[in-house]
Amino acid sequence: MPHPLRGKTAIVGVATAGTGEAHGRSPIELLGEAAVKACADAGIGLAEVDGIFAATSTHALPTLSASEYLGIRPKFTDGTNVGGSSFEAHMLHAALALDAGLCDVALICYGSNQRTASGRLVSMSEPQPFEAPYRPRHPINAYALAANRHMHQFGTTREQLAEVAVAARGWANLNPEAFARGPLSIADVLAARMVSDPLTSRDCCLVTDGGAAAIMVRADRARHLKRKPAYFLGGAAAQWHRTISQMPDLTVSAAAESGPRAFQMAGLSQKDVDLLMLYDAFTINTILFLEDLGFCPKGEGGRFVSGGAIAPGGRLAVNTNGGGLSCVHPGMYGMFLIVEAVRQLRGEAGERQLKRCEVALVHGNGGTLSSQVTAFLGGPAAL
Numbered sequence: 001m002p003h004p005l006r007g008k009t010a011i012v013g014v015a016t017a018g019t020g021e022a023h024g025r026s027p028i029e030l031l032g033e034a035a036v037k038a039c040a041d042a043g044i045g046l047a048e049v050d051g052i053f054a055a056t057s058t059h060a061l062p063t064l065s066a067s068e069y070l071g072i073r074p075k076f077t078d079g080t081n082v083g084g085s086s087f088e089a090h091m092l093h094a095a096l097a098l099d100a101g102l103c104d105v106a107l108i109c110y111g112s113n114q115r116t117a118s119g120r121l122v123s124m125s126e127p128q129p130f131e132a133p134y135r136p137r138h139p140i141n142a143y144a145l146a147a148n149r150h151m152h153q154f155g156t157t158r159e160q161l162a163e164v165a166v167a168a169r170g171w172a173n174l175n176p177e178a179f180a181r182g183p184l185s186i187a188d189v190l191a192a193r194m195v196s197d198p199l200t201s202r203d204c205c206l207v208t209d210g211g212a213a214a215i216m217v218r219a220d221r222a223r224h225l226k227r228k229p230a231y232f233l234g235g236a237a238a239q240w241h242r243t244i245s246q247m248p249d250l251t252v253s254a255a256a257e258s259g260p261r262a263f264q265m266a267g268l269s270q271k272d273v274d275l276l277m278l279y280d281a282f283t284i285n286t287i288l289f290l291e292d293l294g295f296c297p298k299g300e301g302g303r304f305v306s307g308g309a310i311a312p313g314g315r316l317a318v319n320t321n322g323g324g325l326s327c328v329h330p331g332m333y334g335m336f337l338i339v340e341a342v343r344q345l346r347g348e349a350g351e352r353q354l355k356r357c358e359v360a361l362v363h364g365n366g367g368t369l370s371s372q373v374t375a376f377l378g379g380p381a382a383l
Helices: 027-042 064-068 086-099 142-153 160-174 186-191 257-268 283-292 301-308 334-346
Strands: 009-020 049-056 076-080 107-111 195-196 209-216 231-240 277-280 360-365 371-378
Touching: 009 027, 009 086, 027 064, 027 107, 027 209, 049 064, 049 086, 049 277, 064 076, 076 086, 076 334, 086 107, 086 160, 086 231, 086 334, 086 360, 086 371, 107 334, 142 283, 142 301, 160 186, 160 283, 160 301, 209 334, 231 257, 231 334, 257 283, 257 360, 257 371, 277 283, 277 334, 283 301, 283 360, 334 360, 334 371
Parallel strands: 049 076, 049 107, 277 360
Antiparallel strands: 009 209, 009 231, 107 209, 231 371, 360 371
């Protein structure tokens, strides 16, 4: 039987703001602009928003800050923060709240001026007693550990990691909003400055500014609005550790749990998926998530992405906006995964638009491979 939440809610508006560099603008200003634009995209007034779902790197009380800035008195709020995957979790939480009648118009939003403010990363905001004595540089050292282990255990090569970055750049070159565009070869990635062996600067995500937002309503209303709805088909979250030293297996993320549960809720299999939006903070992420979400066997991710398999024209569409590696990455990237998935489902992605896109898998990652959240969005044909 279909899950009771499947197809009951839909995203009807999305927007971004200040992606790249937003000099002189604060995180709440970028969040606010994206929220206003997302409402306009949906054809819904800001005053109708009565549910706010937010997480940022700079606000301890994000829903209070967002609602005050926007002049909203919401009925329902959720400030869950599990890192960059927070917004995929917010979709699931908003679907629950809307279905229960606790709110009627849910706003999911984010804003950061990470690049122009300082560029500092915040993935390890509190002291970690088991890791602090070694003075790690987080998050890069954590992901380098995972990459090294995968290389040792499965024979994955630096060239295969580089394939992920080159594919992302290929998609970014089709996206006028992408921050990093232009030629990028495997040789370029390998020759770039080493940051944490085996990851060079080209294996690492961008540091940008940016805000993004989405508007979500119940399906009965979504069908009568001006934009093609992107229906929420299912989602699931899993977390097995906080610190990388406590990760049970450096080659297996909790996506191996969130993925199957989300697939079951959505009533879908891998062959049904037209688009994968995977949180590519580092090149190893994409390889791990392709494996853990069942698109290739464990250990085969490096070989799977080789030969341009996930680049434009490849056999599987992955991160069509250019990803965190070449499009945008303002500290937390999860909202931008959602925005691109919705644009592809609507047929509004311009030169990079897929010929067929009825089902999109959106997968968020938070912390140091810690929080994993998998969600599905689909067009009307997917219901």
